[in-house]
Amino acid sequence: MRHLNLAASAAVLAFAAASSAIPGKAWAEEGMWTFDNFPIARANQTLGTSIDQAFLDRVRLSSVKFGGCSAGIVSAEGLVMTNNHCVATCVANLSTQAVNYAETGFTPRTREEERKCPGGSAEILTGIEDVTARMHKAGEGLEGLAFTRARDAEAGRIEQEACGDATDKRCQVVSLYRGGQFKLYTYKKYTDVRLAWAPEDRAATFGGDLDNFSFPRFAIDAAFIRLYENGAPAATPTHFRWNADKPVEGAPVFVSGSPGATQRLLTMDQLASVRDVVLPMDQLIASELRGRLIRYSEEGERQAFEAMDPIVSIENTYKRGLGRMRALTDADFMSRRTAAEADFRDKAGVEIFDRLAAIQPGLRELYPATALLEGGTGVGTTAVAGGSQLFSWARTLVRGAQERQKPSAERLAEYSDSRLAAVQSSLFAERPVYPGLEQVRMEWWLSKTREWLTVDDPRVRTLLGNESPEGLSARLVEGSKLADPAVRRALWEGGLAAVEASDDPLIQYLLKIQEPTRAVRAEWEEKVQGPTDRASEALAAARFAAYGDAVYPDATGTLRLTYGQIEGTDVPGQRFGAFTTFAGLWDRATGAPPFDVAPKLLAARDRIPGDTVLNMAVSSDTIGGSSGSPVVTPQGEIVGANFDSTVLTQRNAYGYDRNVNRSVIVTTGAVTAALRDVYGMTGLLAELGVR
Template sequence: MKNFMLVVLTAFVASSAAFAGEGMWTPDNLPKKQLQETYKFSPDQKWIDHAQRAALRLAGGCSGSFVSPNGLVLTNHHCVNSCVQQLSTADKDFIKAGFYAKQESEEIKCPEIELNRLDSIGNVTERVKKATAGKSGEDYSKAEKSVKSDIENECVGPAKETTRCDVVDLYHGGVYDLYKYHRFQDVRLVFAPELAMAFFGGDPDNFNFPRYDLDMGVLRAYENNKPAKVAEYFPFSKNGAEEKELTIVVGNPGGTDRQLTIAELESTRDMDTIPALLQLAERRGVIEQFRSQGAEQSRIAQSDLFGIENSFKALRGRLLSLQDPAVFELKRKQETELRDYVNADPARKTKYGAAWDEIAKAMVIYRNIETRYKLIERSQGISSKYFSYARALVRGASERGKPNSERLREFSESRLPSVTQSLFSTAPVYPQFEKVKLTFGLTKLRENLGADDVLVKQILGKSSPEALADQWIAATKLGDTDYRKKLWDGGADAIAKSDDPFIVLARDIDAQARAIRKQYENEVQSVVDKNSELIAAARFEKYGTSVYPDATFTERFSFGEVKGWELKGQWVKPFTDIGGAFARATGFEPFALPQSWLDAKPKLNLNQRFDFVTTNDIIGGNSGSPVINRNAEVVGLVFDGNIESLGGDYWYDESANRSVAVHSGAIIEALRNVYHAERLTKEIESARKH
């Protein structure tokens, strides 16, 4: 099996001329020749621009799309899950019962969702590289951050409330592009089914197929307190996806590591993936214990638990790939091929030859600091929403007084609206749950750094993690949105005078947190960035831009087709139907259908296709992406991949990697005959006239 895998990987990855389902292509560099040869499809610039602007990014880590001219947005339930939970109460649990706004006035604002529509892409490579030329270490890091912040600030101008600009590193620094977005921060919930239907089959079915999930959520973008008027949107197809049909996924894959060096892949496996899995397993146990205390505790912790279980299974799939000798054999072959090309020419060797070794040295430094960096700067050792608020307030007071180009990147002018949206969120904070999470974080801080560590002694003193968490949470006022606004508006003086325990903690450890961050940025990140640019330049000399860049949570187009696959000698058919959901139901979680579906069964078309798979190349972040046909009509909604696709972070295998989507016909069938969402169904169907 491994030899077969290696042959497949070599065929589809090693050859830059090969084209199949593989590839997450930027809107300005689609593989047009291969599309014509493979699918007889030649999208013109008008088609590309339309698809680019109809698709959306949910800034928290998902994708979506406009599906009507009135700002209606289609995405996944698991992408709006946090909003649904934040809007729920003990008396109105929308996670359990679902949500539908029967009229526009009932659409409720999500506290923390931001939508980004990509309006334009501009190349700023020359300007960035000019700023960093001849620099290394701290000088390189400062120059790179400064020039990026300047470019983004110039792009946003006075319109930072409605405009977002990001300088994006493509090909690991081979290209720098400026992505300009229209920002929507007034985003309201329109519809979400019951979790039991959105995640039917639960964790056992996650990353598997067949599936029977209505993993959909509907939002609406508002501007000036009215539904946003948009020119570009995707109408629904009348028939939905058909077998062997060309499918295009337009979304925002979060990140892939297909162009990393061997040293980086080894570090990813040993220093990031394995520790993350161990931590997730422990956190899951702690949260399960909290949920077992009662129905309200179960409701409060649902979103966190869902995220943990999903992340655990995804990371486990990635680890299996990183532990597969065939994958590393291919990666070594690719790296050797490029290094041999570089070493064959003295000029190339002088220019690029040391890059791989320099990255390997940086990975050694990372191994020595990664635990402390994650626990302190990444806040894994102080895991509480209260501390997240406190750090944003403390650092915001300090950073906003500096010139824009000298600030921490997350506090640059162009990014402040996202900071304040999170900081001033009206989402409820549950002290009892925060105590559990903070106790766990402090326990791991002491366990991993040791009881004799200076910082551990400074934070814990003579107290236990549980006693300290109890004391701090009883005394803090940071759960009050108005109090957080008062501290933010009061600036450095208000922060200096505050005696809130989390503000005091954030102040006291900020110097140490900044120091470990500085070491990481100067000795690891800047070294990797600089030398990755050199490797990218060498790769360009050999292959050009016929190779797509690694994913960067920016818009990408993926091309594939509706197609099953062979699993353990059996052919997996590409479609399921609604009748299959009733056949699979047991009446017990996670295979219990909601009462709404049991009641609606006589009215439903049980032969209606429900979920389906395609060969489209996707990864985390693509959740909520529209699956469209060559006419730019929605035929499905991406919500998952199969277990084989989890290795897609590092390679793509067309024979087995599959994306999983809800069929557009199932969406309409459910809205009309289960949820009686006539207003919503009418709006979606009337958009077909576009």
């Protein structure tokens, strides 16, 4: 790794002023930095610390990507801390209506009682290699769909060369700076991930949606998983040391995690499309899905159990989108972005910006159909088929069978040889399927697609035929046998012949709609994704020329390191101190949802010192996907896990503002109190070194 000298630090600050949308003002803590380009000197100067390369290596090897969340290793025997909401799907999959771990908590007394999370996997980043030259060469002289497919094929070749048929590692070519750089990330992969502890859901989600994306918070949003290898706990000699001491306001901390996506490098024309088309559509249809799920949950106890996790998920998505809408309709915020872009235009020239502007009419026209029929736009969050698990399996089986008939380099990127192991792992996982919930999701999707694309759209006619959304979704769900993993495995292993011969209605339905959905994807790649990627690559080159290479890229769901201090804020609409305590929890409780305290936690009230810090606020640069990120001292001790941020912080997707940006952390002190005084997890406490 190249350490930054003072000249490089100056370049970072100059770029930060442009990328943060605050012209002439750079925030010291700004940046979700890759581990091979972290500004050590700048961080030490800002925080008064003395971290070095060895510190970065320990943090990287102690950090875990767990599904769409982050986590940190906390013992030498594979024990990992993350958020409770990050294991919610695992908890739901392991629960039944009779034994609902979301209500009781999951508290295994021995390791033998730890249970495998269906389909769960965890990864540790072990290597980063620059492959920019190969990727840029692959796209030379090409445009549109040909450009996109050529780069996808080259990425697949690079990944296959690096990882081959290995099952214990994964290789991924990562696009950084929106195509300005490409890095090969190599991960140590664990496919046996077991739940080691989760509190009652009410302990982790106290305050519900009302408190979500806010502070003060009073939530024990923490959980433990364990990595297993060859049937035994994995050996993890590199890990964070547990520190449950009371945190100190103003103390420096580092946050290591895998933030999902930011859009700070988008042009103002691109952001206008997000503001005017993408977010309004996503928010409108997400709000209706939330309403349908709530209605379904009110039909009975079984339905309430089935819909609990999906409702929390869609509420989180909706509220995050609301915060982003507020940012993009904030005249002051957008004027600062405009001024920052004007400075960059003077350095880069207007031609590239004009090219990106010319793409936007096509994006605005194609987004609804692409989002609803195909997904994967990279700019929105609309879920195909409403997130139906049965539909997802059927599409994987059909597409996988069709794509595997081709050479790897000619396939859709997600079915290249280098990625088939992950596809199979997800496809074969044993997960519960709730037919009623599946029908709600598919019925919503079919009705929204018909509404947005109109009845006369030929793709809608193919989608529905002469059936109604209600009747078609009921027929497909009731007749499908794909809930059985043995059926899915047989179809996958039988290949295209088995898939085409299947009498499963969902399989036949996916075969029927392949032509229009594939066409939608191809048109998007030809008219939007390909031209955007080509122009963004040129824009990145101009950015490097203007500001040097000591800059940070947009978040991409890959491991990053950010830093800040433990502190509250004092700005309009967001005034609070740095800490909340258990005494504050008891004071906030009303006994009625969502401010009802979890029964086991409430029973332990007299055993927990009231001044124990429960949650804290940190001025670090985080975004969705940072959930579960370990919060670490300069000495490499873990003092908490990121689990939320404030509504005002959601503008962080488009630009960093230290005045309002605060990450919300559950402290190790709170977790220790829960393990010791509430749930009696003495084995975990001993493993953490707590006396």
